[in-house]
Amino acid sequence: MEEIINSLTNVGVGTGLAVLGSKEILEKLLGPSADYIGNETKNLIAKCNINLDNIFSMAKKKTGSQLDDGSSVNPRVLKHIIDEGRFCEDELTAEYYGGILASSRSNNKRDDRAVAMLAMVKDLSVYQLRFHYIFYSIINKKFRGQDLNLGLSNDCNVTMKVFIPWEVFYGAMAFDETEDFDSILSHTLNGLDKHGLIALKAYGSAEFLHKQHGPRLQAHNGGMLLSPTLVGAELFLWAVGLSGASGRELLRVDVTDEIEGLVIPDGAKTIAEACALPSVKP
Numbered sequence: 617m618e619e620i621i622n623s624l625t626n627v628g629v630g631t632g633l634a635v636l637g638s639k640e641i642l643e644k645l646l647g648p649s650a651d652y653i654g655n656e657t658k659n660l661i662a663k664c665n666i667n668l669d670n671i672f673s674m675a676k677k678k679t680g681s682q683l684d685d686g687s688s689v690n691p692r693v694l695k696h697i698i699d700e701g702r703f704c705e706d707e708l709t710a711e712y713y714g715g716i717l718a719s720s721r722s723n724n725k726r727d728d729r730a731v732a733m734l735a736m737v738k739d740l741s742v743y744q745l746r747f748h749y750i751f752y753s754i755i756n757k758k759f760r761g762q763d764l765n766l767g768l769s770n771d772c773n774v775t776m777k778v779f780i781p782w783e784v785f786y787g788a789m790a791f792d793e794t795e796d797f798d799s800i801l802s803h804t805l806n807g808l809d810k811h812g813l814i815a816l817k818a819y820g821s822a823e824f825l826h827k828q829h830g831p832r833l834q835a836h837n838g839g840m841l842l843s844p845t846l847v848g849a850e851l852f853l854w855a856v857g858l859s860g861a862s863g864r865e866l867l868r869v870d871v872t873d874e875i876e877g878l879v880i881p882d883g884a885k886t887i888a889e890a891c892a893l894p895s896v897k898p
Contacts (some may be wrong), residue, residue, distance in 0.1 A: 649689020
């Protein structure tokens with residue numbers, strides 16, 4: 617192991633790579649699985665090294681004070697990170713890889729649950745991942761601390777349903793003039809729904825939403841109605857670095873990580889807020 621770690625860290629020496637250039641941090645972060653990336657890293661081009669180092673740096677940050685706890689990363693998990701992460705240039709996607717890497721560290725050598733999390737990330741586009749993060753950040757903010765169970769259908773599909781106006785979606789997704797909003801919208805919402813990461817109820821104009829859900833819904837310029845799923849919450853929590861999360865912990869944690877370039881405008885409402893009767897002046 618000593619020889620392989622040395623060959624790995626030699627690649628990072630003089631290149632400013634914060635994690636790949638540190639033998640000590642690699643051994644602490646990955647444990648014995650650090651053996652698996654020695655020869656692999658030699659063959660990576662400089663850009664791939666930078667991409668991987670970005671992910672490892674995020675994992676180190678999310679691991680925090682637990683870096684010295686003796687945990688390690690399952691080799692299968694590490695293989696998925698290397699195979700996909702070295703080509704990852706999107707900042708939020710890198711956050712998912714880094715968070716899942718940090719969450720995967722365990723004292724149980726056969727614990728490879730993160731492989732399933734990484735397979736989902738691999739199947740999602742940057743648009744789907746971005747909105748997945750946006751949506752569960754909204755759910756966390758709106759319902760944090762409430763006695764609700766993401767494992768119960770009524771809590772998820774009724775109580776935790778939210779209305780997200782178009783202006784919130786536009787602002788948080790940060791589209792530019794080269795992107796086709798309509799096709800990306802359909803791709804994003806229907807794709808996440810297909811993967812079971814959200815429960816898509818309806819989206820469209822205010823008139824359409826009123827026909828579907830009644831005139832009390834304060835839809836204004838239109839938007840979307842969505843509910844969370846346990847699978848979607850589980851992926852989100854692994855991505856923010858909560859080790860071994862089942863998804864049910866979503867309302868018990870305060871997700872405050874700031875993602876560069878991602879701002880979620882105010883305006884999303886719970887279904888109770890969106891359907892509240894207007895106050896009557898005396």
